[in-house]
Amino acid sequence: MDRHLEIRSPVRRAVLTALLLRGGRPVGTDELTDLLWDEPPASATANIRSHLTGLRRDLEAADSGLSSRLTTYRGCQSGYALQVSPDEVDVSRFTLAARHGRAMLRRGEAGAAVDVLEDALSLWRGSLGQDPPRTRWFDAHIAGLDNARYDACQDLFTACILTDRTDMLAYRIEATLAEAPYRQRLWELLTAVHCVHGDAVGALNVIDRCRVLFADDLGLDLPPGIEALRAAALGWDREKALRLVSNSALLAEPGPVVAYP
Numbered sequence: 255m256d257r258h259l260e261i262r263s264p265v266r267r268a269v270l271t272a273l274l275l276r277g278g279r280p281v282g283t284d285e286l287t288d289l290l291w292d293e294p295p296a297s298a299t300a301n302i303r304s305h306l307t308g309l310r311r312d313l314e315a316a317d318s319g320l321s322s323r324l325t326t327y328r329g330c331q332s333g334y335a336l337q338v339s340p341d342e343v344d345v346s347r348f349t350l351a352a353r354h355g356r357a358m359l360r361r362g363e364a365g366a367a368v369d370v371l372e373d374a375l376s377l378w379r380g381s382l383g384q385d386p387p388r389t390r391w392f393d394a395h396i397a398g399l400d401n402a403r404y405d406a407c408q409d410l411f412t413a414c415i416l417t418d419r420t421d422m423l424a425y426r427i428e429a430t431l432a433e434a435p436y437r438q439r440l441w442e443l444l445t446a447v448h449c450v451h452g453d454a455v456g457a458l459n460v461i462d463r464c465r466v467l468f469a470d471d472l473g474l475d476l477p478p479g480i481e482a483l484r485a486a487a488l489g490w491d492r493e494k495a496l497r498l499v500s501n502s503a504l505l506a507e508p509g510p511v512v513a514y515p
Contacts, residue, residue, distance in 0.1 A: 263305065266309050266312070268386050271386060274343050276336075277346065278337050280334065283299060290387055291389060324337075344378075348402070349402065351371070351373055352405070352409070355371035359503055364417045367409065368419060374406055381396065382396045412503045416503075420451065424456075427440055436472065442477070442479045446486075446498065449495035454487045461480055464480055479498070
């Protein structure tokens with residue numbers, strides 16, 4: 255949501271995050287308890303009611319009338335829902351833009367894909383929520399959304415290489431690799447950037463780093479895609495590196511994203 259909310263309570267922020275991820279669908283009290291605590295306290299139901307009351311106050315303080323969007327369902331299916339449209343939630347906007355950018359890349363519209371994917375990734379201003387509880391539910395959502403972000407980064411970096419927008423691109427890929435060091439595709443793209451710049455030594459250095467990491471940490475051989483790029487680097491073959499990047503973009507599938515329950 256675009257409105258600025260100041261919510262000091264970590265549990266209250268978690269409740270808001272869970273409701274936003276549901277996109278307006280009700281969350282039952284028992285289910286909300288399971289989302290917030292792997293081992294719920296005896297006072298969980300009372301705590302949730304108290305935090306929902308506080309959340310209503312926070313919403314109203316942010317914008318008069320905003321609290322009316324928080325609906326309480328009573329009876330045998332008691333629960334809560336926050337009425338929002340997809341374009342008000344960054345997760346929904348990111349997901350749609352990332353899918354659009356990937357589709358454009360696969361259609362060969364790499365230039366347009368760069369702009370769409372840059373806009374999608376600009377929606378990320380930190381991790382999911384703010385210090386969410388480390389429950390199984392939140393951990394699964396954080397992992398799923400991080401995978402979606404890395405997929406979008408890979409698509410963006412691919413589109414940048416194919417459109418020769420490579421200024422500072424090696425740095426951007428390195429920064430992403432620092433977060434996700436076992437993503438094979440990122441190593442391929444980093445190698446490819448050096449190849450298209452005619453930097454065979456830089457490309458071979460990246461390949462060696464990847465080989466050591468995969469062998470020492472995972473017990474795996476160098477991925478085939480990296481081996482193919484090694485040949486391009488040794489042959490100073492910029493066009494072959496570009497072909498490999500383009501072909502991988504058509505074959506690559508996005509990582510798993512946790513479906514919103």
